[in-house]
Amino acid sequence: MSRLRRDERTVQRQSERVVGSDVPKIDAEDKVAGDARFGSDLEPDDVLYAAVLYSTRTHAEIDDVDLSPAMAIDGVECALARPDFMGKFDDRVRHYGDVIAAIAATGPETADRAVNAIDYDLTPLDAVHDAREAVDGDAPTVHPNNLDIAQHAQHDFTIENENYTKNIDDYHELTVGDPDRGFEEADHVVTGEYTTPRVSHCNLDTHCTIAEWDDDTLVLTETLASHGRSQREIAGFLEIDPERVKIKEPPSASSSFGGRSLRKLTVEPVAASLAREVDRPVRLQLDREREFVSTATRHQTQFTLETGITADGEITAMSVDVVTDTGAYPNGVGHVVLKNSRDRPLDVYRIPNYEYEGVAAFTNNVPGGEYRAIGSTQLTFALESHLDEVAARAGLDRITFRRKNLVEEGYVRPHTEVPIGSCGVDDCLERGLRRFEELERDETGDPRITRGWGVAVGAHPTTSGATSEDSSEAILTLTADGTVTAHTGAVDQGQGIDTVIAQIVGHETGIPTSRVDVEPFSTTDRFADHLGSIASRSTYIIGAAVRDAAIALERELHDRAASALDVSADAIEIQDGVAASPNGEGIPVEQLLSPTDGDELEVYGSASSTETPVSYGAHFAAVEVDVETGDVDVLTFVASQDVGHAINPKMIEGQLEGAIQHGIEFALYSELQLDRGMPKNANLADYPVISPKEMPEDVACEIVESNEQSGPYGAKGVGTPSMPPVAPAIMNALADATGNRFRDPPIDSETVYTELSSEDRR
Template sequence: MNKVVGTNVTKIDAVKLARGEPVFTDDHRPPGMLYAKVLRSPHAHARILEVDATAALAVDGVVDVIWHRDTRPILHTRAGQSYPEPSPYDTVMMPEKARFIGDRVAVVAAETLIAAERALDLIEVKYEVLEAVTDMDEALRRTDLLIHETPDPRGISQAGRSNLAAHIDKQVGDVDAALKTCDLVVERTYFLPKVQASHIEPHVSMAWVDEDDRLIVRTSTQIPFHLRRMLARILEIPEARIRVIKPRVGGGFGDKQELVVEDLVSFLALRLRRPVRLEFTRHEELVAARLRHSQRIVMTTGVMKDGTIVANRMHVTADTGAYGSHALTVQGNTGQKVLPMYPAKNIHFIVDCAYTNNPISGAFRGYGAPQGCFALECHIDEVARELGMDRLELRKKNHIRLGDTDPLSAKLGEGKEGLVRVVHSTSLEECIVRGCEAIGWGDKRPPTQPYFKRGLGMALAMQGSGIAGVDWGGATVKLNDDGSVNLTVGATDIGQGSDTVLAQLCAEELGIPYDKVLILSSDTDFTPFDVGAYASSTTYVSGGAVVKAARRLREQLAGLLGTKWECDPGDLVFSEGSVTEPRGRSMTMQDVALFALYEAKIQPMATESHMSNESPPPFAAQFADVEVDTETGQVFVRKFVSAVDCGTVVHPRLAEGQVEGAVAQGLGYALWEEVLVDRAGKVLNPHFLDYKIATALDMPELVTFLVETSEPSGPYGAKAAGEVPIDGPAPAIVNAICDAVGVRCYRIPATPERVWRAMKEQESS
């Protein structure tokens, strides 16, 4: 047996990245390239009446200034999702009305960056300032103040009628009736902040028109194929005229599952017939890219004395900001990915998602689940406390098990009815055991200072592997003279290592060494389609396509050799770079290739597509050991343990890396990260000085276990790994704080002041 899957092969792009080679979007500068800069609205809500660019155009080096008069108002969504997108069509390239502080007003193109920046200061804009609404509850109440006046042509949002961007109300069983029969009903409200993905490479794109009059877009994206389709719509040109190239991407985490700058560089390149480049500043990332939706979640749970959870209601109120990209589906995930953890007979899930004049929310790793998981896993601790039951026991008694069905998934698909989900693989029970052991559950260590208290907390999490019945990808495998293969996939490596993992799966299936696989990904002219890098889909869904394509190539070769050797093709063994038949005759893959290409005169090559009607959940059990300074409220996480079931582990080190990185982001969600927006809609901390993400000094000792299972529907048994470990850190840490000092932070991040205040309130009550 070839052994590539399960080994730590060298990440396919690591060497060039470690050499600092010019492989990212901005490392390529086409001759004659112009720099674009966006003038952004200083008002949260204002009509853009007139733009006077006379002075700006007079600046040396300024080539063009555009605003809404120069563009056509084609309604679209910027969410990168499969067509028809389950997000409202509420956006145009250049709006006539600014809907948040930071909305597009005008765009400058200039020969140099400094000329573009000088021009921004000189553009004169006449605004009609409108009343702004930044509070989501007020926005939901107000029908006299519409953030979107034009109806959503597909009726996903209530644009034109109210500020309701998305609404969900789905029920399994009858929660109200069930609650009446329960021994105890616990209701609590949890508050989740806006946070930002903070990939270190900002959004950056460049576009030019080539010698065949085609538009080439080189961009840092997670969704090259969706982008091509969206650009065609917005620019009113056929997809055939557009080629999207994704070079190496410096992180995306969902924030690049969106068209954020590509339309502008494309429009300007077509208009000016020159290459145009636009790169966000960090300030723009924090005000004009996408945020994780802030939510308020009311949890109502009914239990029996023995701890059986009978009914569970989650009511989510969310703020999507000025536009509704991913509004329905992120909020849908808050319940759909989270509530099945405890499969009560009665589950009710309600969402009201509001348009406001705040910065835009969208996709961010976890996609709604971190919010829901925080509420649910804190709530389980609260229920346990009220019941007088051990919080670990309460979880063990109720959590989802092998063979359990998840009826909520049938009610809640990707913006429509979905498919019933049955758990065919899980090691959650072992994850809990391993995690408890590693954290020292029930054996709290003493605090390290007299004014510290110590606590332990845990959380369980589950996610999905792609969107069932929706996500799909294609793969092509082609054999070369020397026995190497070209693997081309639409799947999008954004740093997570999917090129490596897909190459491993291909090598495993063909029985060739990993370094014989040459992968090319995400170029819309040259690779098959793929939905892109999101929803934890790449290993599971795109990997499925790779395995199928490689298998078909193998079958072609087996057919050829079966004829040559007069044996049953099914008896041939592909391993270690050779093909062997039962009587012992053997050929190296190179000789097989030479035979195919020069004697049989055929190109062994296969293209396959893969879609799954299942979305098997990966699971995680996560544990935190924290110390709390009882006087300052500071929280110090000493150790954090994650035990994760992601099915078969294709590349252990990359999978661990996914967990460790997700935990770092989850830690930030728990303790520091919050994009602060004031009542006027202005971001107060639009830079890393004040928007704190974890540094090396902030990280506790991390312990990560990958507790393997074999998922029957996954390639070599694999499930997803990328998102599930971001869900548990916040509730585990907040539960640990509560264990240490006896107060619960219903609102994260649990900043020192919030913890201090909670302790003071407890003291005075």
């Protein structure tokens, strides 16, 4: 990491600045007032509207598509069948919601009517919907192994398991120490199987892109969290040069949670193909059903864990076996699921003997994709549920057992051979438990009600870890009206990174945050940030680059003010945008622009890191179960999270509370249900999304600051790392309340009631 050193005068003034304070989000007023304009609000002049014919079969060959009935409708400007799209499309559909054909028309109603007029013939093909069955040699072929359609993280691999022969998207294995010997030394060996659900993002704004061609350059206006990566992937799929793809953000970015991190084969390539045919802008927006079935969900993942421990609770060995469902098309995320589920146990616990095998399989299901804490969320549910079972089997206290095996600062993880830098996991446990006990409730006395509590520890790295080095650049421009514009690779999708950037600029320069604007780089700008706002890297890497630029701007302003006021640079103080000398004489910073600057002063900053610091959390939940109905109520939740340094504590609380909501959905409510690939609840009437009513009555956020030396001000990621411990804390509380272990979330009231009524309770 480039160590961004501030001089002494900046350190002394830190307490007077805005880093570490609850600065309100700079876009809050526009969003509350309804003035924010998202991608779906944009309708350029001369725009055409796209509609898409989607497959209702999960696997089929396209024999014939007759577009003439659609083209005969007034207002239809273009109709294309799948084989005529640009890029790597073929003549086969591989999941419900895959693309058969598309229309561009003068109005959305006309486009929809034209799509319904298309005649087509499909030949059904055998399909496979269980990832475990898909890798078998007798399974139908979805794709050849290791298919390359220009997705990120595509790499060569060697399959070490003779049972894995077909439909392999990715494969990982790892052995540390001697697992066989570790299990022999154990006094207790426990095995468990766990499955995680397909969860949809349910962003308020559905996917929407506007595609147009400027000569031979494709211009896409939409929210994509990673401009540089998306540019390369879209260009690769379309088989054009990346420099011929430009991505522009709408005035306000739509929310994502990972749902807008990647291209979607049902969106950008389709709109681009239509726009090229008509040489006009084409707007393609998905409706809610298509948002469920034609984009991506969290990967459904199946785990088999085996752990050996001594009588006093020391882990001697662990085995993790993973099968994850990539779905119908690769997008690089199967690799991330496997890598993160491989590494997380070793990031959290000291495990001397460890064995991992994971496979990502193509199926004829809706594609899997990025979702908050990819792989770590699935693994942590399985691992923390499993460790509760291990502790119970050995008669050990849940917290004492975990604490005995936790990693600590300086511990060298065997899979990386890199010592852990900042590590607040033990503090998270201690402070979280103390706060949880303060919120403990008295028993109700109602015999129908049983209560339980649960704990879970989780972790996730800051930055993607997909490359050996992560880097970013930033440009700050001071203009004649005293405003600073920060040009960065960040995309603010509601997480508040624009506010953090404004805080960093204000903290270093003394210019008020109200006078700091933040704009994302275009993919055609001369400065780069290839990964954008993914993997909780925005504050850590992009924020560090902004800080570097802000320090450069501060120094330049100090030097200019010193010359203008005839004092030394060390004597200058900048407050509220005014540079002042010790005698009280001051000059607004905009007046420090020189004639050679023109109307603006531009400075550059950069940052890079070869590190991927891990952020830790320990979460606690209390639940109440009605044994006569199976209803589960999450009463109390405490999220104790290691954030490195809290640049904006209030926004961190918002991230934690959002993670709690997503985790409750994962544990108790939300799953895209597929019956042999066919959706059963692809609408918001049948797909459960919780409201404030289902949130715990008592929510507490404990912010632990472990001071990550490689991060700006000691900060590291919080958005994704706060997600993994939530669901297992709730599921462990449910097990404590009922005496029954639930291993396949989400767990609804009917499932709870049925299990409690069963004689064969686990």
